[in-house]
Amino acid sequence: MFRYLRFFFGPVMVMVISTAMYFGGIWLWLPSLLQISFVALLDQAFPYDLDERPYQQSWLLDLALYLSLPATLWLFLSVMWAVGSGTQDPLGIGALMHSLSGVDVVAARADTAWYHYLPMCVVLLITATGAGGLAGHELTHRTSRPFDLWLGRISMAILWGVAFPIEHVYGHHAYVSTPKDPATAARGDSLYQHFPKSLYRTVTNAWEIEQARLAKLGLSFWSTRNALLRMSLVSLCFTLLAYTLAGWAGVLLHIVLSLEAKLALEALNYIEHYGLVRLAGEPVQPRHSWNCNHSVSGVLTYNLTRHSHHHADAQVHFQDLRSFAEQPQMPGGFMTAFVSAWVPWLWRKRIAPKLLTWDREQASPREYKLIHEANLRSGWPELMGSVASAPQNLHTARPA
Template sequence: MFRYARFFIGPVFFTGVSLLMVLGHQWLWLPGFLLILSVVLFDQMLSHDSVDQPYAHSGILDFALYLSLPAAMTFFFMLFWVAGSGTQDPFGYGAFVQSLTGIDVIAARNDTAWYHYALMFVILALPATGIGGLAGHELTHRTADPFALWLGRITMALNWGIAFPIEHVYGHHAYVGTMKDPATAARGDSLYRHIPKAMRRTVVNAWEIEKARLDKVGKPFLSLNNVLLRMALVAAATSAFAFWCAGWTGLLFHGIVCCSTKVVLEALNYVEHYGIVRVPTQPVQPRHSWNCNHVVSSVFTYNLTRHSHHHADAQVHFQDLHAHAEQPSMPGGFLAAILSSFIPPLWRRMITPKLLEWDRTQADRSEFPLIRAANQASGWPELQQSVANNAAPVQAVPQGGLGY
């Protein structure tokens, strides 16, 4: 039974974290901090999950995914409520909580120091990305299921994630490991160098993909047939709701969360694909992304940690992904890798041995020219020890094969 119940932990816990925000002060960030700390620690303490046992009742797990939308909506309402001041009380929620608990939450909100809000934005970026971005990611891959696809796009549009569902499904999975892929960071690129390029390329790719689709079916680009424009309407409606709840402060809070969750999503992509290369004409294989079989991270990311299988077959539902324990694994576990990526010297120290191992045990000889060029461009002397650097002389690199 726990095999099914564990995938409900994410939306249930995050809803609880969101509802506690009404108490103000440390309750804006402490529950989220404890959640993140628990995931990192238990990932290190528990053995890896390499069991590939099928699930007989997939509909139960689909429902766990569907809960992501109400969980995300709860978070955004609570965010806009705590952004208020004075007597602002959207839908009378503060008065309702006081009638139930006797706690004057409006007074608590108005008395909360600024630094608690600053910590809230930093801490909640990770779980907010998880409940909205990662559940939405899984749902938008279900292109044969109109309801799941709609739900995933709506969930991601709440925080202005309108380009990702299009580019990721129809672009990234085809381009991974090449320079056209926004998510594949080049060797030597820090997270801070990678993010601006990734954001720009994601938007450009998404508009190109959607325009090509509309041209193919003979529909005008500037119309409601454009999925990107429909998602933008949902995003704009969310921003308008933020303004209605708390004025300009609500709009500012929404903007900060949208930006921070986008940064976290790019950091996630950064650690999942860092430095891996692929000859553009060759098929995507499990070895072309970093894998992770840490138990707790798998629960909160809907098995996105089993990234190798996800890229080998993007239509496989999360509960059916195989562990692929023999594939290259990211350093330290999912959340540990993401957090370390924000400290470039630490990330460099952690990822370099992994890159050298990938070159030695996973790379195909046809990829050696790409690896040599990438190692040279990185400026990291330690990568010159790669087995690819000591192989045949560098050949012409196929266009699109160097990452950035």
């Protein structure tokens, strides 16, 4: 039974963190900080998860995913309540918390110093993404199940995740490891260089994909069947709700959280695909994604860590993804790699040897020319020792 229940940890943790925020002070940020720290540490303490036994009760795992929507809603309401002022309690949640806990949460909020809100905004980057983004990613891949698809898109739209569900499913999975893919960071690009380019190209790709879909149906861009417009309307409604609950401070925080959720998702893409190349038009292989089999990260991301299989077959549900232990592994656990990506010199130190190993053991000779050009553009001298840069390989490797 634990094999099933462990996938409930994610939404339950988000709800616990959200509830703690009503008590103000350090409770605005400490639980999220502990979550990040414990996941990184426990990933190193537990053995790799290579278990590929089938799950018989898939409905239980679906329920864990479906909890993402109430978890995201609760986080949204908690954050908006936390930035309220005075005796503001429009939904009566503060009064309810007072009656249940015996703590005057309105007074606790009033006594919270301004500087507690700064770390809150930083650590909520992980919590906000975990609330709707990770389960939403899995659900939006279930294109044959309308309810799952709808739920995933709504969960992501709460924090203005409008373009990602479209571009990711219908663009990224087709373009991965090619220059057209907004999620594949070029060798030498830091996360801070990658993010603005990825954000822009994700939005433009999503609009192109949706316009092409509507054109095939003989519908205009302004059709009520435009998924991007419908999701944008949902997002706008939540921005208006933020204003109703917390005024302009709520609107500002909603925008900040939305940007953070987008940044976190792009950081995940960054560590999952960094520097890998593929000839456009050739089949996507498991080796075109960095994989990870760390136990705790896998549980909290719905096996997003098993990324090699996910890209080999995007329609496979998360519980059926194989470990693919022989595929290229990202440096450290999922959370460790995620955190190190924010420190460019540390990320470079950890990923450069991995890239050289990938060039030597995973790359196809037909990809050598692309690799060599990518290494030159990176400006990283250590990559020039790649097997792809050997004169004999450059002479013979020519993309068709």
